[in-house]
């Protein structure tokens with residue numbers, strides 16, 4: 001990592017349960033202000049990793065620094081500098097958001113006046129003033145998650161851990177929460193490590209994603225980079241008639257282009273784009289020969305392709 005002290009650095013971090021390894025030897029660097037997503041099938045070790053990094057679970061091996069402190073030697077400092085939202089937060093359902101936020105402020109050693117001010121700030125930031133005095137047990141899932149997040153931010157953490165923050169939310173609430181999380185990173189420089197089951201969430205929200213598989217990190221990169229590594233873009237050209245499509249196919253084959261038979265119908269020709277700008281060159285060659293497509297589409301590999309290949313395919317498959 002180039003000249004920046006990582007906000008999270010794990011080295012050889014691992015955990016066993018009753019002789020079974022849940023997380024092997026995890027090496028992970030997350031830059032300050034980055035939103036990093038941990039993806040992986042059920043049981044791949046996401047929650048175990050978060051629990052170790054937040055000092056809730058002692059590792060069986062390895063070390064980690066979070067917000068500048070060692071999780072093993074200085075867990076108190078790690079806890080002071082981090083916020084955590086787990087899947088099932090234990091908020092008292094009878095307390096209102098205002099009461100919870102003020103209590104949290106007092107627990108973090110703020111004076112009563114400071115706690116009130118911080119609470120007001122967070123209620124405004126999370127657009128929660130309208131339901132600030134309703135018992136949290138009566139709030140909707142989306143409102144409740146916003147309060148979870150606000151509680152975790154009371155102490156202005158440098159690093160925030162979110163375990164499946166949008167599970168169970170409808171698409172509108174999910175997107176609203178993405179905006180909140182993004183703003184934490186871009187406006188306040190908070191580093192966010194989140195786990196998610198949603199590939200679209202990882203793709204749209206995270207600067208980088210790590211894919212865990214059976215307790216091992218099998219990839220860690222920007223979603224875009226992972227998608228590029230996962231496969232070629234495919235250009236599909238549809239022609240008005242089959243003879244023109246046949247001519248196009250012959251011409252492209254003669255140019256040494258990689259035709260993709262799986263995508264082709266009698267009217268259509270698909271080509272794998274193995275180089276940047278290859279689509280333009282292909283179209284120019286066809287046009288020069290008087291072969292004009294009626295329509296064209298370019299199919300990009302998705303993060304789902306990456307995930308299926310890396311997280312679920314046999315061990316030998318790797319990007």
Ligand SMILES: Nc1ncnc2c1ncn2[C@@H]1O[C@H](COP(=O)(O)OP(=O)(O)OP(=O)(O)O)[C@@H](O)[C@H]1O
Pocket residue numbers: 017018021022040041042043044045046047048049
């Ligand atoms: N306290 C525990 N005792 C025994 N085994 C555990 C414990 N916690 C986790 N495990 C095991 O460790 C492995 C990793 O579990 P973990 O909860 O970290 O996975 P996950 O990726 O978060 O899964 P999910 O997506 O279902 O939340 C699983 O095989 C799980 O059964």
